[in-house]
Amino acid sequence: MTTTSSPVPAGGIDTLVLGRRIRHLRTARDMTLDDLGAAIGRAPSQVSMLENGHREPKLSLLGLVADALDVPLSELLRTDPPTRRAALEVELERAQRGPLFASLGVPPVKVSRSLPPDALEALVRLQAEIQRLLTENAATPEEARRANADLRARMRAQDNYFPELEEHARTLLKAIDHPGGPLSQRATADVAAHLGFSLHYVTDLPHSTRSVTDLAHGRIYLSQGTGGVTDARSPLLQALASHVLGHAEPRDYGDFLRQRVEANYMAAALMLPEDGAVPFLQQAKAERRLSVEDLRDTFAVPYETAAHRFTNLATRHLGIPVHFMKVHEGGTLHKAYENDGVVFPSDPLGAIEGQPVCRQWTARVVFTLPDRFSPYYQYTDTSSGTYWCTSRVQPSSQGAFSVSVGVPFSQVRWFRGRETTERSQSRCPDPTCCRQPPADLAQRWAAQAWPSARPHASLLAALPVGVFPGVDTTEVYRFLDRHAPE
Structure with missing residues (x-):
């Protein structure tokens, strides 16, 4: 016999199923381990190892076993377990020998005839459920791309406007008697207090987190430093939003993305309330001076937050289709949204994240300018039409990113910067354009x-x-x- 650590060795014999078949046939003939061992010239302990699937026998030995049990060799080599219980035992044994069970640090259960059938069934089903959850939560790159594409399609269908999130934000602001305008740091703390949370700023917040919420004790932990966050209110408001929206452990990667979008949206709706931002934008449109910079300055938020919020409100309240892009200085698309017909680069699954952006687009051209931090305006002729964009560069711990907001040529009359003479032409996805x-x-x-x-x-x-x-x-x-x- 040759010892093997695998239940299905390279020779193709499933030692666990084989062992259960031998045990089933032996007990059906009222033979003991000693009886079978004596018949094949092996010690009872070696027969036990064989029945427990710990060793792979040679075919010559299997021939002796088949003769002793008075069955053809093919009966021993069948791939199906002999009984329902044997099938469960094989499944549990295989699971306990695998890497998932080992990673849990749980002591193995001895799979013997004394193990009650209901306990055996429960253990097998628990193991299968753990495996299912692990598989679902470990999204492959393809699953992640599909989830991103599906979420972007949902946002486009709703013009990136979520009325239920706007209502949640409106209710919270009313509860603290917010007078309108910018949401101060003090007002942000008032929202937390209204929801029953105390705030604790610490120096040892885990590096992979922006905040940690202790639901048992009503405490929210935040970093004393900036931690790469451009607005100290954002991590707190996002944590509060997740609590208000009842977010639970994500079921899959798509659920994880949805929760992030909802928390970010609601945080922005609190910092730029709909009841204040919409009249401001409507007045700016009437005067043909719409500007992301003005929205940023009026509500005292980072430029990217203002740009995101503009996409939430532009189509629903101003009747303006729009697109948004965040592009890394290396030229790849980080995130984007559109409902104005612009065609983003995408892979065959429809995902846009990580795709190279045309060099002629405003989001790339802005990186070539001597002054990278002032707003830049440009018209770009593309395969899907002419678009006007405003873009600016912002630094981060992961490098510089450009943040751009654009509209079709027919809508540019409402914006500051429409008088720019900067113009470019993009032939992408034609590879000769810039790829x-x-x-x-x-x-x-x-x-x-x-x-x-x-x-x-x-x-x-x-x-x-x-x-x-x-x-x-x-x-x-x-x-x-x-x-x-x-």
Whole structure:
């Protein structure tokens, strides 16, 4: 016999099922371990190891076992367990020998005839449920892309406007007698107190969190430092929003994304209340001076928050279709929204995250400017029409990002910056627009360059596949061309 640690060794024999079949046939013939051991010339302990699936026997030994049990060899090698209980025993044994059970740190249960049938059934079903939950929560890149695409479709169908979240925000602001206008830090604390929470600012908040809520004691822990957060109110308001909305442990990746969008939306609705922001925007439209910067300054929020909030209200209250983009300085799309017909780069699953944005679009051009932190306006002719965009760059711990808001050409008359003379043309998704390096650069450098990607390997799954995943080849070739000796 050869010892094996796997219930299904390379030879293809399922040792667990085989062992249960031998035990079933032995007991059906009123044979003891000693009886079968004597018949095949092996010690009873070796027979026990065989029946428990701990060893893979040679075919010659199986022939002796089959003769001793008076059955054909094919009867022993059948792949189905002999009884329902045997099937459950095999399933539990296999689970206890697997990596999931080992990771739980739970002592194994001895699977013997003394184990009651109901207990055996319960253990097998519990193990299967743990495996199901683990599988559902460990979203593959494909599942994550589909979930993002589905969520974006839902947002588009609703014009990125969620009336139930607006109502929750309105109710909370009324409860603290908020007079309108910007929501102060003190007013934010009042919202927390109204919901029964005390605030605690600590120096050792886990690095992977923005806040931690102790539901048992009504405490919310926040970092004493900024932690990369541009507005100290946001983490608290998002935590409060999750509580008000009754968020539970996400069922899957799609549920996780939905909860994040809802918490972010409600936090923005508290900082830029609909009852105050809408009249402000309607007046600005009437005077043809709509501006994300003005909305930001009036309600004292970060530019990205103002841009997001504008997309919530623009179509529903102003009748203006709009798109929003957040693009990393490396050229990849971080997040986006549209209901104005603009065509974002996407993969075959419809996901846009991690896709390269055309170099001619405002969101990319803004990175090339000497002044990257003032608003930049540009018209762009694309395959789906002409769009006007305003964009600005904001720094972060993950690098710089551009935040852009755009509208179709027919809607630009309502905005500040419409008089810009900056104009560009994009032929994307035609690869000759900007994805393929110019022929002369490619001819010179294609076989002479070897760049190393900056993104961590775990991020590359979301990036488009090219010669070097995550690397802008054109940018590399241009760099080499600038620095090459003459």
